[in-house]
Amino acid sequence: MTEDIDLPVSSAARVADPDEDITLDELRLAARNHGMPLEALDYDVTPVGLHYLLTHYDIPILDHPSWRLNIAGHVQHPLELDLAALQALPQVTQRVTLECAGNGRAKLLPRPVSQPWLDEAVGTADWTGTPLAPLLRRAGVASSAVDVVFTGADHGIERGIEQDYQRALPLEEVLRDDVLLAYAVNGQPLPPQHGAPVRLIVPGWYGMTQVKWLVRIDVIDTAFTGFQNAHAYRLKQAADDEGVPVTRIEPRALVRPPGFPDFQTRVRIVDRGVHELTGRAWSGHAPVTRVEVSADAGQTWADAVLGPDPEPYAWRAWRWTWEAGEPGRHTLCARATDAAGNVQPVEEPWNVQGMANNVIHRVPVLVR
Amino acid sequence: MTEDIDLPVSSAARVADPDEDITLDELRLAARNHGMPLEALDYDVTPVGLHYLLTHYDIPILDHPSWRLNIAGHVQHPLELDLAALQALPQVTQRVTLECAGNGRAKLLPRPVSQPWLDEAVGTADWTGTPLAPLLRRAGVASSAVDVVFTGADHGIERGIEQDYQRALPLEEVLRDDVLLAYAVNGQPLPPQHGAPVRLIVPGWYGMTQVKWLVRIDVIDTAFTGFQNAHAYRLKQAADDEGVPVTRIEPRALVRPPGFPDFQTRVRIVDRGVHELTGRAWSGHAPVTRVEVSADAGQTWADAVLGPDPEPYAWRAWRWTWEAGEPGRHTLCARATDAAGNVQPVEEPWNVQGMANNVIHRVPVLVR
Known part of the structure; x- marks a missing residue:
């Protein structure tokens, strides 16, 4: 770069103000x-x-x-x-x-x-x-x-x-x-x-x-x-x-959002009853050995059923039967553990560039 | 929908407050x-x-x-x-x-x-x-x-x-x-x-x-x-x-941004000298018959050279030679006209859902 131009371009990494929406x-x-x-x-x-x-x-x-x-x-x-x-x-x-x-x-x-x-x-x-x-x-x-x-x-x-x-x-x-x-x-x-x-x-x-x-x-x-x-x-x-x-991928599980979405908010609408929740989990450190699911925003957890062993660095399918009983808002969560003992954190591991963050997935759903 | 659930979902269309960033x-x-x-x-x-x-x-x-x-x-x-x-x-x-x-x-x-x-x-x-x-x-x-x-x-x-x-x-x-x-x-x-x-x-x-x-x-x-x-x-x-x-596509021309980008702001950096600007233009009403280009933020306009006739509803290529002389910030613009006489507006045609807006394209560039 020539140095005589005042570049209107990005410089240092920054974090948003607490009340600052997306820029x-x-x-x-x-x-x-x-x-x-x-x-x-x-x-x-x-x-x-x-x-x-x-x-x-x-x-x-x-x-x-x-x-x-x-x-x-x-x-x-x-x-x-x-x-x-x-x-x-x-x-x-x-x-x-x-x-x-x-x-x-x-x-x-x-x-x-x-x-x-x-x-x-x-x-x-x-x-x-x-x-x-x-x-x-x-x-x-x-x-x-x-x-x-x-x-x-x-x-x-x-x-x-x-x-x-x-x-x-x-x-x-x-x-x-x-x-x-x-x-x-x-x-x-x-x-x-x-x-x-x-x-x-x-x-x-x-x-x-x-x-x-x-x-x-x-x-x-x-x-x-x-x-x-x-x-x-x-x-x-x-x-x-x-x-x-930053090196290898930290373990993560994602929930396939059940039901259907609202266009604007992407909130999921789910009918009361039994649902087979599914998703995928992966880790760049070692094979995924456990996926836990919570239907009460992380208060209680249950083990999901894991799918067949995938290729070494491909995601692994999981499923879990959810009884969606109570109409109203619920938060579904999933967390993965790998064979090296890495577990997804429940509290977000913050860093200034937002790298390798693998806090557990939370999916808000509305049971009707 | 059952009506007994207070749906946390989108209702009426709304516009953002003047100082409201992306939500x-x-x-x-x-x-x-x-x-x-x-x-x-x-x-x-x-x-x-x-x-x-x-x-x-x-x-x-x-x-x-x-x-x-x-x-x-x-x-x-x-x-x-x-x-x-x-x-x-x-x-x-x-x-x-x-x-x-x-x-x-x-x-x-x-x-x-x-x-x-x-x-x-x-x-x-x-x-x-x-x-x-x-x-x-x-x-x-x-x-x-x-x-x-x-x-x-x-x-x-x-x-x-x-x-x-x-x-x-x-x-x-x-x-x-x-x-x-x-x-x-x-x-x-x-x-x-x-x-x-x-x-x-x-x-x-x-x-x-x-x-x-x-x-x-x-x-x-x-x-x-x-x-x-x-x-x-x-x-x-x-x-x-x-x-x-909303029915047919209003005419629009886009400029292929020249030079290379800054990662964060997407501002374009362009070397001083002669550049062949290119882009595409289309209209759902009638064939594009004219594309004009401005290198001074819309103060003056020149006709671009149009590419061959495309299929009836495909975009048409255009090009224009730009002498990027003065180091500093410039704004490139393009506007399309179709055979039905529709011309892109310079002032944005506002409506509450933001539909069919075809204000002219403006590309900020930094000449060095």
């Missing part, structure tokens, strides 16, 4: 990014167009024939691959749940001002591509390697810093067998909004890691200090804290 | 419905997942094998068709621009409180299906017929009225050759969010007409008085006005 800045983001409507929890695999989307800058249009992926930096043999070369490599398909690290942000008090997610920044898809580790081995990663930097073709400015979208991962994460260079989703070539022609998929990590419109992979011998790693995706109590990195 | 109700809608990111103006045909979406209630999941379309009411031979029967009929594909009647609502002052669209509730797709008129002729429409009511499988409550989504059209509009029962978009079966398995397409009319998840078509011998026709989609100056129906 126009937040609405502009919400109008272009979108969540998964929660009735789509009915699908094992989220249809394209219903999966959540978060794009920092513009969605680039890349010309597939001229697209190249460069693998460079601290490697013995830098590689340049075109799409045909990538697609000729061994192909795998993995079912993976992705979630935005900012999911739940707009429900925090005070509210961090950024993309204003409520509960719905999630989706599960079948991602097809080729494992990255063999390509890095072919390139010959130097013994001095520390981080691997992934660069997308999307370009913008964020808190005054002009950048291509870049995120780095520690080398040991990158070398996992299940890290993919993906070129198809749900059996179709990637659509533009999901990173066409090629994106990164790192199962278990929040969405900021899943670099779209991938054009470069650089092996570096220091810890990466780029904006998205060093500033944006960190858990901080104040804007100038160093904070700690 | 949680509006955010809930914005998080599930979404616009077309304006960089997608680059595409002649909007990819699935980037086309705008507005769903009043939940997106229903219909079982395709058991789905039936009933054509009934004031007809001599009621018809029931399954999907295979519909797909065996003559097939046509039409490129059509669809726009939500509420596009631009959130920019109005005072702001009507509903789905808070800015500029982006639009998209253009290739819709494939079979013309409806021959089916109605086969059913034998009674000479007493007035309106035709289209019923979707989506169910909810709106301003206290429980309903399946229903919209009616005058018979003469329904019998147009280009009104389709569509079962594919951009060459693929309709995805759930676009009305699978079958939806209505009425080129030239706003989105409320394009009934999704279609299950019934009823010919009636009176003017339809259902909620969406008689209350929701009307131009009113006050909530209790009778108003006049």
Whole structure:
């Protein structure tokens, strides 16, 4: 950036005043990014167009024939691959749940001002591509390697810093067998909004890691200090804290809202009687081992019945029989526990950027 | 609805107080419905997942094998068709621009409180299906017929009225050759969010007409008085006005925002120099015959170069060479004129529900 222009652009992260409604800045983001409507929890695999989307800058249009992926930096043999070369490599398909690290942000008090997610920044898809580790081995990663930097073709400015979208991962994460260079989703070539022609998929990590419109992979011998790693995706109590990195997806269960909605408020209307509540639960740390449900706003909890084991990083279905007896307002809740012992909190874990918030899901319903 | 429950649901339409930011109700809608990111103006045909979406209630999941379309009411031979029967009929594909009647609502002052669209509730797709008129002729429409009511499988409550989504059209509009029962978009079966398995397409009319998840078509011998026709989609100056129906799409031109964005504010950063500005323009009344562009916030206007004639109700490309000379803030504008003489207004045409607002597009940019 030239420095002689007074940029009317965002600077430090801020939180809203206690009585401040959603701002126009937040609405502009919400109008272009979108969540998964929660009735789509009915699908094992989220249809394209219903999966959540978060794009920092513009969605680039890349010309597939001229697209190249460069693998460079601290490697013995830098590689340049075109799409045909990538697609000729061994192909795998993995079912993976992705979630935005900012999911739940707009429900925090005070509210961090950024993309204003409520509960719905999630989706599960079948991602097809080729494992990255063999390509890095072919390139010959130097013994001095520390981080691997992934660069997308999307370009913008964020808190005054002009950048291509870049995120780095520690080398040991990158070398996992299940890290993919993906070129198809749900059996179709990637659509533009999901990173066409090629994106990164790192199962278990929040969405900021899943670099779209991938054009470069650089092996570096220091810890990466780029904006998205060093500033944006960190858990901080104040804007100038160093904070700690956001990494894997915290456990979460969502309730498929029962009944039908009011257009404006989205409150659910449910007939008195027996209902089979359903939903999904996931964790990037370990398999989900328990989902509890409450029909009285969290005063009492009961165990849901879990569906079959999903693929390692895909959401798990659950169900629970609810006797909706008393007409009036009720609040349904669900909370997930994973095999590593992580349990969703009942009180929200606040941080200044609203990252990795996984407070339990609450669904207001009106029984008639 | 039982009447003994005090419904915590939306009632009359309201406008926001002058200093009232976006409400949680509006955010809930914005998080599930979404616009077309304006960089997608680059595409002649909007990819699935980037086309705008507005769903009043939940997106229903219909079982395709058991789905039936009933054509009934004031007809001599009621018809029931399954999907295979519909797909065996003559097939046509039409490129059509669809726009939500509420596009631009959130920019109005005072702001009507509903789905808070800015500029982006639009998209253009290739819709494939079979013309409806021959089916109605086969059913034998009674000479007493007035309106035709289209019923979707989506169910909810709106301003206290429980309903399946229903919209009616005058018979003469329904019998147009280009009104389709569509079962594919951009060459693929309709995805759930676009009305699978079958939806209505009425080129030239706003989105409320394009009934999704279609299950019934009823010919009636009176003017339809259902909620969406008689209350929701009307131009009113006050909530209790009778108003006049919203019908065809008013002309609009959008500018493909040049340069690159700031993440939070979406302000565009543009380098000093010559830029080819591009965009699209459309009207549901008649072909677009003129697009004018202003680089000085509407003080002076110049004619853009129009692209080739599109299909009758698809958007038309335009371009204009902009010399971005002076560093600092500028406002780019565009306005469309159609062959019927309709011109976009410079001052916003306000109404209490924010319908059919087509004030000119303004894009703030920062030249560096």
